[in-house]
Amino acid sequence: xxxxxxxxxxxxxxxxxxxxxxxxxxxxxxxxxxxxxxxxxxxxxxxxxxxxxxxxxxxxxxxxxxxxxxxxxxxxxxxxxxxxxxxxxxxxxxxxxxxxxxxxxxxxxxxxxxxxxxxxxxxxxxxxxxxxxxxxxxxxxxxxxxxxxxxxxxxxxxxxxxxxxxxxxxxxxxxxxxxxxxxxxxxxxxxxxxxxxxxxxxxxxxxxxxxxxxxxxxxxxxxxxxxxxxxxxxxxxxxxxxxxxxxxxxxxxxxxxxxxxxxxxxxxxxxxxxxxxxxxxxxxxxxxxxxxxxxxxxxxxxxxxxxxxxxxxxxxxxxxxxxxxxxxxxxxxxxxxxxxxxxxxxxxxxxxxxxxxxxxxxxxxxxxxxxxxxxxxxxxxxxxxxxxxxxxxxxxxxxx
Numbered sequence: 001x002x003x004x005x006x007x008x009x010x011x012x013x014x015x016x017x018x019x020x021x022x023x024x025x026x027x028x029x030x031x032x033x034x035x036x037x038x039x040x041x042x043x044x045x046x047x048x049x050x051x052x053x054x055x056x057x058x059x060x061x062x063x064x065x066x067x068x069x070x071x072x073x074x075x076x077x078x079x080x081x082x083x084x085x086x087x088x089x090x091x092x093x094x095x096x097x098x099x100x101x102x103x104x105x106x107x108x109x110x111x112x113x114x115x116x117x118x119x120x121x122x123x124x125x126x127x128x129x130x131x132x133x134x135x136x137x138x139x140x141x142x143x144x145x146x147x148x149x150x151x152x153x154x155x156x157x158x159x160x161x162x163x164x165x166x167x168x169x170x171x172x173x174x175x176x177x178x179x180x181x182x183x184x185x186x187x188x189x190x191x192x193x194x195x196x197x198x199x200x201x202x203x204x205x206x207x208x209x210x211x212x213x214x215x216x217x218x219x220x221x222x223x224x225x226x227x228x229x230x231x232x233x234x235x236x237x238x239x240x241x242x243x244x245x246x247x248x249x250x251x252x253x254x255x256x257x258x259x260x261x262x263x264x265x266x267x268x269x270x271x272x273x274x275x276x277x278x279x280x281x282x283x284x285x286x287x288x289x290x291x292x293x294x295x296x297x298x299x300x301x302x303x304x305x306x307x308x309x310x311x312x313x314x315x316x317x318x319x320x321x322x323x324x325x326x327x328x329x330x331x332x333x334x335x336x337x338x339x340x341x342x343x344x345x346x347x348x349x350x351x352x353x354x355x356x357x358x359x360x361x362x363x364x365x366x367x368x369x370x371x372x373x374x375x376x377x378x379x380x381x382x383x384x385x386x387x388x389x390x391x392x393x394x395x396x397x398x399x400x
Contacts, residue, residue, distance in 0.1 A: 039137075039243055046245035047252060049135055056143035060135045062252065069129035069260060071095045077273045081300035082196045084165070096124050097157035098266070099188065102258040103168045104251055106233045112178060116171055117236050118251065119145055121152055122259040129263055131256050138240060146176050150184035158189045162210050162262055165192040193265055199296060200272050203325075204288030210261055218264040227254050279305060280312045287313055291325045294332055307336040314345050323353060330362055339370045360384050368393065 043049045049060045076095050100122035106115045117136040122129060132152070134145045149172070153159065161168050169190060173183045197208045197217075205216055214220040227235070227250040235247045276293045290312035297306035310329035313321055326349045333341045343366060349359045360380040367377035374393045381389040 042243065042245050043135070043137065047135070047248055052148075054144045054147050056147040057141070059144035059148050060137055061148070062133045062135070064131050064256065066129040066131065066260065069263060071124040071127050071129070072267045072270060074270060074274070077270050079191070079196070079269065079273065081296045081298075082199055082269060082273065083191055084195045093157045098160050098191070099123055099153060099156035099158070100160045100259050100262045101164060101168060101185070102161065102255060102262065103171065104232050104236070104255050105171065106236060108167075112174060114171060115139060115142070116145075116168075116175060118255050119149055119172075120255040120259045121149070122263060123156065124263075129260065131259050133252055133255060135252075142175055142179055143181070146172070146179060146181050146184050150182065153185050153188055156188060158191050159185050160191045160193060160262055160266060162197075162258070162265075163192065163194045165190050193262060193269070196269060197265065199299075200269060200292055201288075203292050204286065210258060210265075213265055214261045217268050218261070220261065220264060222257055225250065225253070226257065227251060229254075276305070276309075279308050287321045287325060291321075291328065295328065298332060303332075303335050306332045307338060307341075311338075311341055314341065314348065323349065323356065323359075327358060327362075339366065342366060343371065355383065357384065364389060 043060055047062070049062050052059045052061060072095060076093055076098075100120075102120045103116040104118040104120070106117060107113070115136065119134040121132045121134070124130075134148055136142060136145055159169070169185055172185060176183050194208060197213050201213060201217055202208050205212055211222060211226075214222070227247060231247070232251050232254070235251055238244070238246050239248055272293075276296055280290065290309050294306050294309035294313070297303075297309060310332040313325055313329040326345055330342055330345050330349075333345065342362070346359055346363050346366060349356070350363065353359055360383045364377050364380035364384060364386070367373040367380070368389070374396045378390060378393040378397070381393060
């Protein structure tokens, strides 16, 4: 089949289907057409959705105002060093400029066969948090959702997700292309909170799943009525097959909680930025916290503050601080030429890992070039079996 025939066939496959006679079930819900009465009751009464006419067809959605989720009282700080390097527009934005986004889909594989059937959005207005959920009534009817999302995105300065840079946003981009539409979020900088959560809290948590961070950092428990993410695709497929709500109310509730949780996490990250800037408070800072904060300061190119947090790791070096954390602290203290603090850390590390090559190398270089102690440098060069360094140090000792 030549290219012209292939394109003609693709056009036939992607062209909107001709109107069909109405019949029970979700497939009867059409943009601009009156839905089946029973299905309307499912969408309005069981799911609490309402309709809105758009240029792309009939949109089903739900909107809730959350008075208890107030806008943070402090200005939105710079999240440089916490957000990924590719996150543009991390400065000069207010809380009200952020659009929170989370999708529920028919699978986690992504690609053209995965449908985002529920798009959860959230934003702050007049001090309160508002959530809006856009629902896909059936396959092949994404036009109203994508049009509504694009319209909302135009009002904001950045889109906030949790693993959205890898999943939600590429999926929406793909679905828009298949629907012959522009990427609805193309003009917004992407703020993905998953890498940020890993940088700030990943060293002290068992994992960085959203609910783990919400529970451990934000103190938020979802309760036993929250549906497992793995069960969500079958719930929607059952709705498409049977035309009944089933567990869809739980899916909408789960999606709304995901959007709310991102707002809480971002507020917690703003508090963490303030704590980092204040500097160490003393022995009360756990090694996981001090280590993470030191590396954030390094990413922000704040050497002196990074070294301050690195010094906190010296107090933890005799406990359960991993070797990688100790070596990071050594590197940060070397950058501010705090050689005695480096020595203290290296010696604490050698007490736990006496044969470690990296620690012995740091000690050999430190004593030979910085602290002027060739005898001690020779001890570590011997452990390293560094014959060139050993010969040089013996010559120096012989000359004295």
